[in-house]
Amino acid sequence: MNQFLSVAREAALVAGKVVMEIRRSNDLGIRIKEDNTPVSRADLAAQEAILTTLHRYFNHQVRSEELPYAEGVFVGKDSPETWILDPIDGTEEFISGGDAFSISIAYAYRGEVLAGVVYAPALEQLYHAARGEGAFLNDQPVHVRPIQNLEEASLLLTPEQRQREIYQKILHTLRVKPRIRKLSISLKAAFIACGEANLYIKRGPTNEWDIAAGDLLIQEARGILTDLSGRRIVYTDKDPRHILGLCAGNKSLQPKALKMLQKGLT
Known part of the structure; x- marks a missing residue:
């Protein structure tokens, strides 16, 4: 270590x-x-x-x-x-x-x-x-779970997110199942890393300190995390809230979900 x-x-x-x-x-x-x-x-x-x-x-x-x-x-x-x-x-x-x-x-x-x-x-x-x-x-x-198809995947949501219209639209767009858990942001990343859920999507600004450790967990668990434009996060910005949304999952599901989100939510 x-x-x-x-x-x-x-x-x-x-x-x-x-x-x-x-x-x-x-x-x-x-x-x-x-x-x-x-x-x-x-x-x-x-x-x-x-x-x-x-x-x-x-x-x-x-x-x-x-x-x-x-x-x-x-x-x-x-x-x-x-x-x-x-x-x-x-x-x-x-x-x-x-x-x-x-x-x-x-x-x-x-x-x-x-x-x-x-x-x-x-x-x-x-x-x-x-x-x-x-x-x-x-x-x-x-390790992240090696699921290949979105139809078999689960999207990690809090109970509050499940009730919001934008996340209902995301579920409909991706045709994934909701996995409802009340978790901190870093624990959501950890749950993706250990295969408890297959996708994590967050709209809106995110602070560096909420996701930095979780980002590495996902990467080292053979997954990927980017912002909603598909960019990997670099932790050097003067504004800690510079991260505009998150999309995390395994290396097969995450790009598919991101592409569908970019088409379906614009």
């Missing part, structure tokens, strides 16, 4: 312990941020635990949902080495008492993710991947 992955795993496990301790205390310290999304005491404590762990080993740039640039502690914006993290992906799920939230940590060099961890502490699921070394769930190798 390479050094970056080892440290990412350590940071995720430490943060997971902190998050679960705060959850058991019932003192979540919830407030609403300027973008009208919630943040809890656990988000900030998990971020601090991750930053402390990373700083013990490295002096790299960091991007985080709760701290877009950790300047003054880590190397500034010109560093080619970047840690991209979401202390709690799925804060609303965490606050509501659900289990489908995750901690997402990725290491990128010049925009390419080389190591990534997605940890769901309440589910006791630790996904990890390193470039060229495969994808794993709790240290067991995982």
